[in-house]
Amino acid sequence: MIRKIVLSLMLMNILACTPTQQLVYQRTGMVTCSTHDRMSITLVAEGQAETLNKAVSFAERNAIENLLFKGIPKSNQEKPLISDESKAKVENPGFFSSFVDNRGFQEFVVSSEVADDYLSGKVHFVKQKIVFDLTNLRNYLQKEGIVKKFGI
């Protein structure tokens, strides 16, 4: 009997120590333009994760992916920088792995600050305000052959 109680307690202990489910990154359309000028664009992107840092990271990735592949409504970048996402990814798999997945895009983040953060259950919901150096980002993509220069 005592043995059964001890086993039950051990099992409960193990279950209690199981970490909360890891949230994975998912692109959403929750990215808006705050301001823009000739050189830069300020975006407010949303992200959610079990830690603040991870939620911020997801929000930043959401912002760059929307800028690259989807375009930002009511901004100077209504059209995406890369017109055909799947074609670009097939042709340049290494580039996107390094630039997006491994956060190479951070080189073009001028500033990034948490505009809003609230905790619901164990999940952080953040709104991140990110300023991108648009001119240099575009030049870099052109140099890497990911986007063409203006022209035919």
Add this chain to the structure above:
Amino acid sequence: MIEMINKKILTLLLLLLAAGTAGLAQDEKPAPTTIQPTIMAIPFTPEGRSLRQNFERNDILRIAITKVKEAFDDRGVNTIDFRAKLKQLNNTGALTDEQQRSIKDDVVALSGADIYVEVEAKKNHSSTGNSVTVIMTAYDAFSGESLANKVSTSPKFKTTNFAKLTEKAVEAEIDNLLNTIQEKFNDIVENGRTIVLNIGLSEDADYDFDAEVDDSGDLLSDLIEDWVQDASFKNYYHLQGVTDTKMIFDLVKIPLKDDRGRSYRVSKFGARFKKFLKSKGLDASRVINGNNLVFTLK
């Protein structure tokens, strides 16, 4: 000992050679070539009004044109200065008032611009502040086809600095205008350029499009349509209408470049069509106007 050192040197040399070859291989990756078109911003002028007077007497329009040109320049796009071309036109030929209406065509033709952007600007006054609305419409100078258009209004400010307001209105949409033009370019690369093919019969022709001109038993109109289908880019064409004396193809796609990477001009398509007609024993005269190709069978 010496043998060991020699081996090490040899290995080092081999490694250096391999690294050098790898570097060369990386350098060999050709950079994507892009033909950069030239753009000229010109004033929008309503029908019947003088383009020159419109430009010279409308200060906000002059500001807008300058700001549009500046915005293109800032983005590394090749631009042509409208004012300079207007001046050049004035110097090269004595323009009379009757010629005013055609100045736009002349300036565009003389400039060598691939694209021209018609700019319209309007001041908006209100008790809550002033603003400027700018309308920009981009056209392919070659075909006259509209490429993109954007309307942009600056935020309202309690200021009379309309130059700044114009700049704000232009800056808000210039990237979107360029991006839309680029989309059109991508479409041209993918699907070809559009030309219009008009075929008619001269008055003294003793046959019509319902005639049989070879042994196949097909009518002339069918033979022509088959040829156009084969010759058009990705077999994409549209026959607007056919009568016994006229055939109008309002859309024929031609490639941007030929198989050897050289520009494929309308004249080349025209020459091929003329050869086809000749092979059927037909003679024809040809007129090319922009992207319009007019053939008159004799």
